[in-house]
Amino acid sequence: MTNYILALDQGTTSSRAILFDEAGKIAATAQQEFPQIFPRPGWVEHNPHDIWRTQRDVARAVLDQHKVRASDVAAIGITNQRETTIIWDRATGEPVYNAIVWQCRRTAPLCDTIKADGFDWAIRKKTGLVTDAYFSGTKVAWLLDNVPGVRERAERGELAFGTVDTWLIWNLSGGKLHITDPSNASRTLLYNIYNGSWDEEILAYLKIPAALLPQVRPSSEIYGETVGHILGAPVRLAGIAGDQQAATFGQVCLSPGMAKNTYGTGSFVLMNTGDSGVRSESGLLTTLAWQLAGQKVVYALEGSVFISGAAVQWLRDGLQIIKSAPEVEELAASVESADGVYFVPAFVGLGAPHWDAYARGTLVGLTRGTTRAHIARATLNAIALQSKDVLDAMHHDSGITLSALRVDGGASKNSLLMQIQADLLGVPVQRPAVTETTALGAAYLAGLAVGFWPDVGTLAAQWSIERTFEPRMSDTERDQMIAGWQRAIERAKGWENG
Numbered sequence: 001m002t003n004y005i006l007a008l009d010q011g012t013t014s015s016r017a018i019l020f021d022e023a024g025k026i027a028a029t030a031q032q033e034f035p036q037i038f039p040r041p042g043w044v045e046h047n048p049h050d051i052w053r054t055q056r057d058v059a060r061a062v063l064d065q066h067k068v069r070a071s072d073v074a075a076i077g078i079t080n081q082r083e084t085t086i087i088w089d090r091a092t093g094e095p096v097y098n099a100i101v102w103q104c105r106r107t108a109p110l111c112d113t114i115k116a117d118g119f120d121w122a123i124r125k126k127t128g129l130v131t132d133a134y135f136s137g138t139k140v141a142w143l144l145d146n147v148p149g150v151r152e153r154a155e156r157g158e159l160a161f162g163t164v165d166t167w168l169i170w171n172l173s174g175g176k177l178h179i180t181d182p183s184n185a186s187r188t189l190l191y192n193i194y195n196g197s198w199d200e201e202i203l204a205y206l207k208i209p210a211a212l213l214p215q216v217r218p219s220s221e222i223y224g225e226t227v228g229h230i231l232g233a234p235v236r237l238a239g240i241a242g243d244q245q246a247a248t249f250g251q252v253c254l255s256p257g258m259a260k261n262t263y264g265t266g267s268f269v270l271m272n273t274g275d276s277g278v279r280s281e282s283g284l285l286t287t288l289a290w291q292l293a294g295q296k297v298v299y300a301l302e303g304s305v306f307i308s309g310a311a312v313q314w315l316r317d318g319l320q321i322i323k324s325a326p327e328v329e330e331l332a333a334s335v336e337s338a339d340g341v342y343f344v345p346a347f348v349g350l351g352a353p354h355w356d357a358y359a360r361g362t363l364v365g366l367t368r369g370t371t372r373a374h375i376a377r378a379t380l381n382a383i384a385l386q387s388k389d390v391l392d393a394m395h396h397d398s399g400i401t402l403s404a405l406r407v408d409g410g411a412s413k414n415s416l417l418m419q420i421q422a423d424l425l426g427v428p429v430q431r432p433a434v435t436e437t438t439a440l441g442a443a444y445l446a447g448l449a450v451g452f453w454p455d456v457g458t459l460a461a462q463w464s465i466e467r468t469f470e471p472r473m474s475d476t477e478r479d480q481m482i483a484g485w486q487r488a489i490e491r492a493k494g495w496e497n498g
């Protein structure tokens, strides 16, 4: 009898291991942080050995602490910080350089060159992405150009490139598997999401040898197994998805039009668009969501909001009008409305669908009657309004009407915020019982591959809602709020360049 699925959730600041039982409930968790490396302003690195060591250790710890043997684990599913780039030696497993983290801006000048060449349009057309330092492709090019000997070794086929999923599976399998899945491949800037292959034209443009690249396998399939000594016995490796796509799967957004929003530091909205990749006119990303074994690949539209929960952190640390993030709810609830106050938390510019790098934070509509409670309320409104803008853009691009929004992440615990979100969208907001949706998604993918769960219908039946927020705002009130928000956004735009 195998009783559990083990999800490995390799995040930007910590590695986590979570055991899920057959009911999809969390049986045990272990977590370990690891160092962030900032060699220069705007540069962010991780030591790949730290990533592997912490991930292996938490996997061992979660089994040890709960007296679960490796033979009780039906399979392992992996989810990971996306886009982070590692190149290592195939013979020794030794990385040639630190991992270049998704946040790292070192390749911004290369991205400017790509745009000046007009090649960004080819990239957009083939990969669904915008040309930005965020994605892996230019990071690979940087390593080839800047680390001595790496280009020659890569051309001789001695090196392997991988995102974090690939690096972990390489290590877990003792160097047997050099693979990734469509959700991770679609974030590299090198993968043609419309024909499902590494793109020769992009590789040639960025001068990246194809010999570096991993094989792309479905997100749910038995790939192989772990080397016995790692966990005490071999365990099957059977699921891979990047964190946001895993969360979408963990929210069981399995049919077109289903969407999830993760409210953390920023917000990440993903909408399932089924087996067609929707080309966005609003600057959203078209991305691959997942692929189940023997099935077609599933596409998604993705939009992110840079500052959402971070605006609440600013109320706490910058303005100091609350002592803890959860306090914002009570303070905001102490007033009926924001009383005409609008807060646009464009601290680092505005993302989709406004795309204005020069926008800055703006607080408008202040009167003598404005209190910190109104500002708190305006902050929650802003978090919900920014997400609404992204979902409206998804509707505009795809023609798909949202039926409900599934939510997770730290700020989704805020019930007033969730109510405001439902009011603004005019559709129910569903908060699930298991909010560890990222790890759950990875577990689901692995569990499906090995028959731990028989089919996706079982997952849909098992997934349960902790609370649904039904829209109840009047149309007039909603229209007024949206009109005010649009005016506030216009005030925030272009601030930085006068």
Ligand code: ADP
Pocket: 263, 264, 265, 266, 308, 309, 310, 311, 312, 313, 325, 326, 327, 328, 329, 409, 410, 411, 412, 413, 414, 417
């Ligand atoms: P991340 O994974 O990006 O670190 P989390 O999912 O842990 O984010 O969520 C933390 C964020 O959520 C913080 O920005 C915090 O300000 C915000 N947050 C936490 N609790 C609440 C709450 N009750 N209401 C509003 N925001 C909250």
